Amino acid sequence: MYLFFDTETGGLTPDFSLLTLSAIVTDKDFNIVRVHDFDPGLYVAVKHLNYVTHPRAMAVNKIDLAHNNEHGFSVQETAELFEAFVKEGAAATGCRRLTPAGHNVPFDMRFMQHWVMKPDKWDTYFTYHFFDTCASARLFAAANKLPGGCSLDNLRKVFGIDTGTAHNAENDNLATIAIAKELVALVNQPGVSAPDSAKR
Secondary structure, eight states, rough: EEEEEEEEEEESSSSSOOEEEEEEOOOOOBBBBOTBSSSSSSSEEEEEESOOHHHHEEEOOOHHHHHHHHOOOOOOHHHHHHHHHHHHHHHHHTTTSSSESSHHHHHHHHHHHHHOHHHHHHHBBBOOOOHHHHHHOOOOOHSSSSSSOHHHHHHHHTTOOSSTTOOHHHHHHHHHHHHHHHHHHHHHHTTTTOOEEEEE
């Protein structure tokens, strides 16, 4: 089972602040699994004593830091919320460890492991391999099965997915789950199958 996650950040490297995160559990078919009372999943605005941000990043995500200060959770509280959510998600799906999933997973994972859950603890809750819609879409694009690039904005347009304003962690996470379903549907189209040697 999967834990799809997405972040909005103050810049491109983890020395910039983590500002928001979304985490959503799904089953093997990418259907959302309800965890506790979270709908569709965990969404957290993160507050910092001192924000480290880049103007270009803030122009993209349009996050109001005053809102984070008023309604957000501290880094420690965010870490505790995330761990509790992951534990309940694993229990709800009957899995010992969840598979990390998202769009450009390595980017978000770097921020998550820096700010929210250190790598040693991460490895107790998550599998080593992950599912990445960006990498999957890049393969389809290389095979001329998808027009344009593998950006989330492009894939939203290609598949006609509207989950709300882009560059919002929860909206982007929901879009990624919908894209995952569309990519699997592409694989399952008639005439697309594994080589005979792989079926033996």
